[in-house]
Structures are given as C-alpha cells and as structure tokens.
Amino acid sequence: MLIIENLTHVYENGFKALDNVSFEVPDGQFVALIGLSGSGKSTLLRCINRLLEPTSGRIIWNGLDVTAISDEEIRYLRRRIGMIFQQFNLVKRSKVITNVLTGRLGYTSPLYSFINYFPKSERDKALANLQRVGIGSQAYKRASELSGGQQQRVAIARALMQDPELMLADEPVASLDPATSHSVMKYLDLLNTEDGLTILCSLHFLSLARTYADRVIALKDGQLAFDGTPEEIDNARFKEIYGEDAVEVGIS
Numbered sequence: 082m083l084i085i086e087n088l089t090h091v092y093e094n095g096f097k098a099l100d101n102v103s104f105e106v107p108d109g110q111f112v113a114l115i116g117l118s119g120s121g122k123s124t125l126l127r128c129i130n131r132l133l134e135p136t137s138g139r140i141i142w143n144g145l146d147v148t149a150i151s152d153e154e155i156r157y158l159r160r161r162i163g164m165i166f167q168q169f170n171l172v173k174r175s176k177v178i179t180n181v182l183t184g185r186l187g188y189t190s191p192l193y194s195f196i197n198y199f200p201k202s203e204r205d206k207a208l209a210n211l212q213r214v215g216i217g218s219q220a221y222k223r224a225s226e227l228s229g230g231q232q233q234r235v236a237i238a239r240a241l242m243q244d245p246e247l248m249l250a251d252e253p254v255a256s257l258d259p260a261t262s263h264s265v266m267k268y269l270d271l272l273n274t275e276d277g278l279t280i281l282c283s284l285h286f287l288s289l290a291r292t293y294a295d296r297v298i299a300l301k302d303g304q305l306a307f308d309g310t311p312e313e314i315d316n317a318r319f320k321e322i323y324g325e326d327a328v329e330v331g332i333s
C-alpha cells in the first residue's frame with residue numbers, strides 16, 4: 082500500500098508544483114496519472130522514490146515512512162521501486178543486455194560493472210526479462226539500433242532486474258507513435274495482471290488511461306482534481322481536468 086498524505090513540493094524558486102495532495106494506492110493497482118503539462122505529475126512521481134525532497138506531507142510505502150528515511154534506506158527503497166522515463170535513459174552505445182544488467186547494480190558488486198563482468202545467473206535473468214517484454218532476440222544489439230518502443234521495453238526489462246514491487250512510469254510513451262505506445266503499454270499491463278506489480282504511470286492521452294488503467298488520478302495546478310475510474314470521466318469532468326477548451330482525442 083502506498084499512502085500519499087498532504088504532499089506539497091515547492092521548488093527552490095518558490096514555485097509550488099504539488100499542493101497538499103493525498104491519495105492511497107492498494108497493492109496491485111494500475112493507476113494512470115493525468116493532467117496538463119506542468120500539472121505536477123513528474124514532481125509527484127519523483128517525490129515517491131525521493132529523487133525530489135517533499136517540502137511537507139508524508140509518503141508511506143508498505144509501512145515505511147519514505148519522507149523520514151536515512152540515505153541507506155533510500156538505496157533500499159530505490160531497489161524496490163522501478164522507474165522508467167520518457168527518454169528511456171539507456172546507454173545507447175552499449176549492448177541491450179548490458180543496459181538491462183545495470184538494473185541489477187544495487188544488488189551486485191559494483192566491481193562487476195566496472196570490469197563489465199556479470200555472473201551467469203544475472204545474465205540469464207536479464208535475458209528472461211528481455212523475453213518477458215518481447216525482445217529477447219535483440220539482446221546483443223547496441224541499444225541505439227532499436228526502435229523507440231523497443232528501447233522503452235529495454236528500460237522496462239532493466240527496471241525488472243530490481244524485482245520491483247512498484248513501478249513508476251513517467252510519460253513512458255510520450256515520445257512514441259500510437260501503435261508503438263500500445264506495444265509498450267501492453268507489457269506494463271501484463272506485468273500488472275500477471276505479477277500483480279503496482280503501477281503508477283503518467284500519461285498524456287486519456288484514451289490510454291481508459292484502455293489500461295484501473296484508476297485515474299488527475300492533477301491540476303499541483304492539486305488533486307479527480308480520483309476515480311476511467312469510466313467516471315465524462316465530458317464535464319474532462320473539462321474540469323483539462324480546461325473548457327480541451328477536446329478529447331483518441332490514440333487507437
């Protein structure tokens with residue numbers, strides 16, 4: 082269970098990007114985080130794994146007060162929480178499998194990565210995770226040779242090396258075309274339904290949230306603007322979240 086309690090984040094320049102946000106996510110839920118660009122989605126996701134320091138409020142994850150932990154505990158936290166990003170963040174000139182193996186770094190000796198040696202058990206795990214996201218055959222190509230959708234699946238496989246219990250996805254398909262977006266989203270969906278992985282995923286397109294999420298949380302100007310099922314978002318709610326002039330466009 083993830084509990085967000087009165088979370089506020091104020092950037093150094095004084096801008097309040099998150100304003101007293103509260104909600105709870107039970108284990109195993111697929112939550113889409115929506116809202117206009119600048120509404121605070123990335124800020125919220127980054128507070129959860131302490132890439133950003135919350136200004137006030139609390140985040141409790143599986144009983145652990147994330148807002149009050151030591152640096153040592155932050156390392157443990159980041160091992161248990163996977164994260165993927167809009168720009169994939171791969172080392173493009175390295176092989177796909179090497180990129181995936183770096184996801185295991187919190188677990189194995191740093192010396193392994195320094196000498197570019199990983200034990201067979203780790204390599205087998207990396208290959209299995211690549212197979213899981215449908216790109217086992219690409220393991221020995223350079224990451225730069227893969228398409229955007231494939232690169233994002235490498236990033237998912239890398240996050241899976243941590244055996245995460247929670248996956249944070251920050252606009253994972255915002256750089257991809259519609260068809261490719263589904264090829265990434267369907268694997269997040271698979272990990273959610275087959276492994277019960279809890280997913281918190283920010284998305285630009287509400288239609289993707291409608292297809293994949295159990296629940297939608299919307300932010301507007303850093304405040305919680307909606308929390309409910311995708312079906313509950315009718316035209317009036319849509320305009321509350323995105324503004325009067327907004328029109329829903331599909332991604333199909």
Ligand SMILES: Nc1ncnc2c1ncn2[C@@H]1O[C@H](COP(=O)(O)OP(=O)(O)OP(=O)(O)O)[C@@H](O)[C@H]1O
Nearest residue numbers: 092093094096098117118119120121122123124125
């Ligand atoms: N380092 C920073 N210093 C000051 N303001 C910031 C900083 N980073 C982000 N912001 C501002 O905080 C607000 C929320 O940003 P955030 O990236 O969380 O929004 P978002 O909903 O994820 O948007 P996008 O969809 O564009 O990524 C924005 O207005 C942004 O300009």
